[in-house]
Amino acid sequence: MTTQATTTNTYRMGYSDAIIKFMDARGADTEAFPLLPLLQPTYKLLDLGCGPGSITVGFLPRVAAVTAVDVSGVSIDMTRRRINELEKAGTLSSADAAKIKYLQADILSGLPFESGSFDVVYASQVFVHLTGPGQAAEAMAEVRRILKPGGILATRDAAEALYYPRHLTLWDIWGSKMNRALLGHDAQYVADGRPGGPDMMPKLYREAGFDMNKTKVVSGLPWVFSGREGREWCVNNWTAKMDDASLLDKWTAAGVTREDKQVAKDALAGWLDNDDGYMMVTHCDIIGWK
Incomplete structure (x- = not known):
């Protein structure tokens, strides 16, 4: 995340074809299903960090109005394009398509809404990226401000990546210094819990x-x-990040050496060729009331 609302591409994971394909496969029925039974036809919902809109679209038939917010103009454009295409295809009714508004904004700069504007705020994989000092608490306070009394906040953030078979120890290789560098976590990662993680x-x-x-x-x-x-999706995505010149400073700052990268690549290659290999990412899903 960034504190500059005018930045057009700040998503840490990037917008590679693999990432877009992965995000496109997500939907409200899988990512937000604990929230869905709580939604009412009269509700105004804000989707914070809407990404490409694959989850956002699932809210439209269920509530009165949806505001799609993202710090990235690229994400807002993808969401708008998705809604337009679904409406043209007849998959989304014109009445539901008319419920959405789009806003490029950064929650860390404050959102342009009156206090108590929304019945529901949904935030998928937002807080896990708020890694700077005080950022997650600042964002949480702003979300609470724009919620109505009794309003609902639903958050979903990646917790742990579990690699199997366990003996390959891919978490030890990839998930320590490398994951910390990619997500921007500092030395307090271990001492105080990961910002936006299950501890916090x-x-x-x-x-x-x-x-x-x-x-x-x-x-x-x-x-x-x-x-x-x-497995190929994981390996190709992670290998590309290790070879990404724009991430070199982050790797170096986290103490990731060329040798570390080669060890990780070798382990990933072995995992790719293991027919029994798979990865599971658990999440911290929370529903809260103001």
Whole structure:
């Protein structure tokens, strides 16, 4: 994330074909299903960090109005294009398509809404990227501000990546220094818990003033990458990041050496060729009430 709302491409994972294909496969039914039974036809919903809109579109038939917000103009353009194409194809009704508004904005700069504007805020994979000092708490306070009294915040953030077979120890190789460099976590990662991670999210809700008698961690679906195609997606994506010249400073700052990268590449190659290999990403899904 960035504090400059005018930045057009700040998504840390980039916009490669592999990333876009992965994000396109996500939908409200899988990513936001704990929230869906709580939605009402009269609700105004803000989708914070809407990405390419594959989840956003699933909210439209269920509520009165949706505001799609992202710090990236690229994401906003993709969401708008998705809605237009679905309407033209007849997959999305014109009435539902008319419910959406688009806004490129950075929550860390404040959102241009009056306090108490929304019944629901949904944020998928947003807080996990707010890694600077105080950023996650600042964003949580702003979300609470724009919620109506009794309003709902639903967040979903990646928690742990589990690699199997376990003896390949891919988490030890990829997930320590390399994952920290990619997501921008600092030395407090171990001491104080990862910002936006499973250690910190309930605390963020509590310290922001959400009703902790109602606010709960809920059961969400993991992401699973299995079979040759699933493993190839992971390996190709991660190898590209290790070879990305624009990330060199981040690797260096995190202490990732050329030798570290080669060890990781060798381990990934072995995992790719293991017919029993798969990866599962668990999530911290929380629903809170103001």
